[in-house]
Amino acid sequence: MKRARGWLVAGATAALFLLPLLWMLHASFRPEAEVFAGGFRGLFSLRGLSLDNYASAWRRAALGVGLFNSFLQVAGILGLGLLFNSLAAFALARFEFAGRRLLFGLVLVLLILPVEVLAVPLLLTVRDLGLTGGYARTLAALVLPFAVKAFNVYFLRQHFLALPRDLEEAAVVDGAGPFRIYWSVALPAIRPALATVLVLDVLAHWSDFIWPLIVCTRAETRTVQLALANLFTQPPIQWGDILACAVLVTLPVLLVFRLAQRHVVASDLGAGIKS
């Protein structure tokens, strides 16, 4: 009896919490005139549900292009970032060298630097480097400034430090050089930490807004969030299209989250707390 009540309370709370997103999904199939119709009862209306909004949103927001651009942007940041951040983290964790403490101090300071502060001066740097205008240049401007992230270096360093030395020492005995040890021993051993970093980066950069808003000046370079914002701000405002677009923008991250959920350990998320 008590158990059943627990289930009921849990289910009701979850439903209430997810109500906004459920409404979004349902309303995205409703005809334009009925998106806001009927108040609360509208939630249960099945009248006239169709995929029309999706077809219209896909065309009007050029979502094919937007999804492709966002995919390239996130893949670029993830790919470069994974390599560069883990290389730096490994050096900070495993080598003794002059200036190591100083560099690690720099990483700690940069941890707190908010992207938004940097956006304006960064634009001028990117402009001076010629990374504006064309498609490839804009992509580089989206990726390069955010590939290396202080948090990721810090986080991966902590995980390299926690690795037992035996593994690596065995590899040294076998004659492996430092890069081999990094690549084939240490990196595979911190796979859960890498997964955590990847998932957090996907979430962070799929939703990037202010920086793409500044650098994606041409329609063909727009990311998904800009495509959505464009539908939302440029008349004629079609609520059904906006909702369908919002759902399509959300599906890829939900999928990534679903696939990665098993690999991301909750305790990893809190790893930055104790130090």
Added chain:
Amino acid sequence: MNRAAGATRATPWLFLAPALLLLGTFTLVPMLRAAAWSFTGADLLDVEGARWIGAANYSDLLTDPRFRRAFFNTALFALMVVPAQAALAFFLALWVNRPEPHWRWLRTAFFVPVVVSMPVLAVLWTMLYQPLRGDQMGLVNALVAGLGLPAQDWLQNPRLALPAIAFMSVWQGVGFQMMIFLAGLQNLSKDQLEAAQIDGAHAGQRLRHVIVPAMRPSIVFVLTATLILSFRLFVQPYLMTRGGPADATVSLIQYVYETTFLGRELGRACAGAMLFLLLVAGLTLLQRLCAREERS
């Protein structure tokens, strides 16, 4: 490993080179340039012709009513979001910290809004907050009407717009803070964990004397992280209200953004960015001090 086979003095620097190159080019250099520009009258389209004007940008900012308004709004937003989100996240974490599988589902449900992008949620909540027109209304007004309360034009009412944005922001981020608290709870000993199941007598006392003291590192972390995050407010008001009505939701970041791209006053925008950075640095220092006091 440092004296490992094949490692020379250059090896660490080879490992560090790509990261240092990108950090230097895209973080350190822009930051130093911004610091320098903040003391000039630089124009966005004519950076070279900038003249040194001392601290004039800073004094202008501090007397500009719109900047003060942006600061006030952002601080007020933080004041609304931080305690609400931290407290809610804490109790959700205590509630769902149980091993049976259906609690895992509940944890996931609370985390889902964190996964959905903020621009999507800003657009969605603009629709949820739609005012009453005939039988057309947003879901929030439908619920409010269901409770017998009068419908509101949430985002166009200067007194309600910022609280409305704060409410959706708490809903969006609470799952993440809950996960951090859950991680903290998992580090507690078994006895402490049993006490964390807050059903039964004296739950409040156990909470106050056992759980909260043991969880202090997590609490300090969540409070300061949320505080810094909430000071970065931009996307929600930019999309939901454009900073309106009557500047009631204009944020610090939006002020810097508009000063740059509408006013083209690069020098002044950089001064704004520097003040923002000082603020965040100050908040972080505060956290470090709290954490240190904790340890001693």
